[in-house]
Amino acid sequence: MTKLSTDREILESIYSEYASAFSKVSLADDRDSSKIYVPIDVRAIARRLDNDAHVLFGRLYYHLDHKFRYKQDNGALVHLFAFKVGDERHCINYPYLAAILSEYREQHSSSRKSFLLAVAALVLSLGAIVAQLAS
Numbered sequence: 001m002t003k004l005s006t007d008r009e010i011l012e013s014i015y016s017e018y019a020s021a022f023s024k025v026s027l028a029d030d031r032d033s034s035k036i037y038v039p040i041d042v043r044a045i046a047r048r049l050d051n052d053a054h055v056l057f058g059r060l061y062y063h064l065d066h067k068f069r070y071k072q073d074n075g076a077l078v079h080l081f082a083f084k085v086g087d088e089r090h091c092i093n094y095p096y097l098a099a100i101l102s103e104y105r106e107q108h109s110s111s112r113k114s115f116l117l118a119v120a121a122l123v124l125s126l127g128a129i130v131a132q133l134a135s
Contacts, residue, residue: 005049007064008104010056013045014092015101022094037082037091057090068100 005013018038025035042060046053065081072078078096085091 002052002055003050004055005051007059008101008108009049010045010051010059010064011097011101011104013049014040015097017045017048018092018094036093036095037085037088038094039085039088039091042090060090060092068096 018040022038025038042057043053045051046056049056060081061083065079068080070078078093080093080096080100082091082093083089
């Protein structure tokens, strides 16, 4: 049975795998907004994460895109993951992915710090109890 990766793990994997592809994109002509979309290989990402490719596609297309898609003032939708952009299939909005991933990383770091602080408080409490019992 394959595992289910977290949203952060999925986005981390895509971010690291396609960083060089996005850096090669020329943003000189800002009339073409499709340049921010990078085609991704869902099957390769699924293999790397030990996930089912169909489940991963569903997570990207039905869950993550739905969760993060928004409408601009002019009515245009901004997608995180688009089924098709121009001639390319399975495209990720790379700058938007980076922004979302940054927030996930911050949340993860904050949660980890809180957990470590709680563990330290527990250790100190147990030490105080042991010292109290010893005296």
